[in-house]
Amino acid sequence: MNPLHRRPARPHGLATRLLLGQSIVLLAGAVTITLVATLLGPPIFHRHLLEAGHSENSPEVFHIEMAYRDASFLALGLGLLISVTAAAAVTWFFTRRLRKPLADLTHAARELSRGHYATRVPAIDSGTELETLAAAFNHMAAQLEGIEDTRRRMLADLAHELRTPITTLAAYHDGLHDGITHLGPHSQIALAEQTDRLARLAEDIDEVSTAEEGRLSLAIDHMPVTDVLWNAAEGIRERYRDKGVNLVVQPDGAAGLNVMADQQRIGQVMTNLLTNALRHTPSGGTVTVSAERHGDEVDITVKDNGDGISSQHLPHLFERFYRADTARTRWQSGSGIGLTISKAIIDAHHGTIRAETPGPGHGAIFTITLPLGLPFAVTPPLDRRQHPAEH
Missing domain, CATH: 3.30.565.10 (Histidine kinase-like ATPase, C-terminal domain)
Structure with missing residues (x-):
């Protein structure tokens, strides 16, 4: 099955993957900050309190350290909440800008795979990279359209070139078979000319194939x-x-x-x-x-x-x-x-x-x-x- 014709899996769409990726980064950052704040922050803060003249087990030190822990966890919680909200907003913004251009590209590629070589991607205003991709796609489509036109024209030309000698040979064959025409000098010349024409056409096709495939032998x-x-x-x-x-x-x-x-x-x-x-x-x-x-x-x-x-x-x-x-x-x-x-x-x-x-x-x-x-x-x-x- 052509992958272009498969329905996209919604649970694993671009927005989901972007949000999942950013969530992993945020989670890793939050875990790191929490561990640092939990394991390193309190001892450092406690040492500075003692150096400032507070006694080891005084009520002031206990309340100050509790306030430090509460403030740290509140700041971490709010920071994580704001970060997740910002990540969701950024993901929504970028996926909204990318969804239509990518859908246009997918549709154009699907149409191109069906043989509709006139298909083009409309103008994209979603960043240099996508514009470059769209331009490259349109150039490829134009090249394929030109190749297809050449192929059709080639087949028409070949049919035209073959029609005259084949018609002539068939007419002489029927005439000779029915006894209407006799194999004389004139008939032999005509048959030889048409046969040579077919042979020359075959040589032309072989020569152009050899040339375009880079198999030319050169004596430099x-x-x-x-x-x-x-x-x-x-x-x-x-x-x-x-x-x-x-x-x-x-x-x-x-x-x-x-x-x-x-x-x-x-x-x-x-x-x-x-x-x-x-x-x-x-x-x-x-x-x-x-x-x-x-x-x-x-x-x-x-x-x-x-x-x-x-x-x-x-x-x-x-x-x-x-x-x-x-x-x-x-x-x-x-x-x-x-x-x-x-x-x-x-x-x-x-x-x-x-x-x-x-x-x-x-x-x-x-x-x-x-x-x-x-x-x-x-x-x-x-x-x-x-x-x-x-x-």
Whole structure:
């Protein structure tokens, strides 16, 4: 049984426990004071009476000591009564202030456990600790709600991605079975394309799971930052030329810098960013790749003047299977995992990746931040220096 659904045991409620705890403290204090007053007080008081000139068995000494005992016990009794009353008042005050916030937290946790991820704890005015707890709970609920939304969207996207190849394969299967379609070159090409599409989708899902679980294998080595820029640009330049998009490399800020990185994985990230930039930059547009040092880190930037990104999509770009018409996540048949894998790769290199945009129609900037390795003198090959920066 879920403990959140159990009815609270009234005899052991918060007020009872607080009052019991304070009563134990008061009782311990009262017993201690009584023992001290009973065992140590009278002898000390008697000795001072004798030193003051009173005789040992005089009636005055007897009455004075009786008055001392009566006054001590009366003071102890009144003090204990006032202390118990004060403890009960303090317990009532604090439990009254704590009961509603704790009830709200319990109710929210119960609703969250039932799958109601939109549940939030209302504003709490009962101390910094409870406010911090409520804020942490609301943040957790928001994260869970986002994960649930992503899960629903992922299932919808997977269903959409699977529907077309499965429908095509089923149609050909029925046609071949009924003799309507014959297995010719055209049919073989169509079947192969749909089968490859399913295989690619399965590989995408496996790759993003491997990346997010931190099981990426990295071959770390010193890598000049200029090589990161040039290798990425040269590997995709032909596609840019075919679409008529200018690809500009600005290596000046990367001169003499290197990073500890896996060349293949960093190349995968750069290819993904450049592919996304090409997809969302119209013919005649420009994509710029550059680098700049900031302390012990280097920023590698891919900037374009294309479609841009809506502010509502920007926080979700690196979520797996997140897709939107203006979001930069459609690659590899639109599975929406390119940026998720890229983030996992950069995280594995102890770096960060972020996206910025002035808004739709004003382009976008993706920035990779990596820790620098040892200085490494790099001079671009002669043919690169002679190559025009813009194509």
